[in-house]
Amino acid sequence: xxxxEQHDAKVDVWTLGILAYELATGKTPFEETTYSDTLARIVxxxxxxxxxxxxxxxxxxxxxxxxxxxxxxxxSSLLTDPFIKKYIDT
Numbered sequence: 001x002x003x004x005e006q007h008d009a010k011v012d013v014w015t016l017g018i019l020a021y022e023l024a025t026g027k028t029p030f031e032e033t034t035y036s037d038t039l040a041r042i043v044x045x046x047x048x049x050x051x052x053x054x055x056x057x058x059x060x061x062x063x064x065x066x067x068x069x070x071x072x073x074x075x076s077s078l079l080t081d082p083f084i085k086k087y088i089d090t
Contacts, residue, residue: 010069017064024057025050056083
């Protein structure tokens with residue numbers, strides 16, 4: 001979306017990754033002091049995780065924030081992700 005390219009429902013998966021990070025930390029994963037620096041972090045996929053994040057949560061967020069939408073999972077496929085399966089009964 002930042003590059004003005006067409007997008008589909010996979011942008012919602014990216015948003016889910018952002019929300020998961022924000023819910024776990026109380027802050028956004030890419031925020032910088034300036035708008036242009038924030039955009040650069042998003043484009044570069046520069047994300048750091050707190051030490052208390054589980055391996056499963058980091059993997060889930062990384063999958064959701066995959067830069068290439070073609071490589072991003074679908075929302076329905078995330079239901080089988082180990083992080084999600086840990087907390088829901090399927």
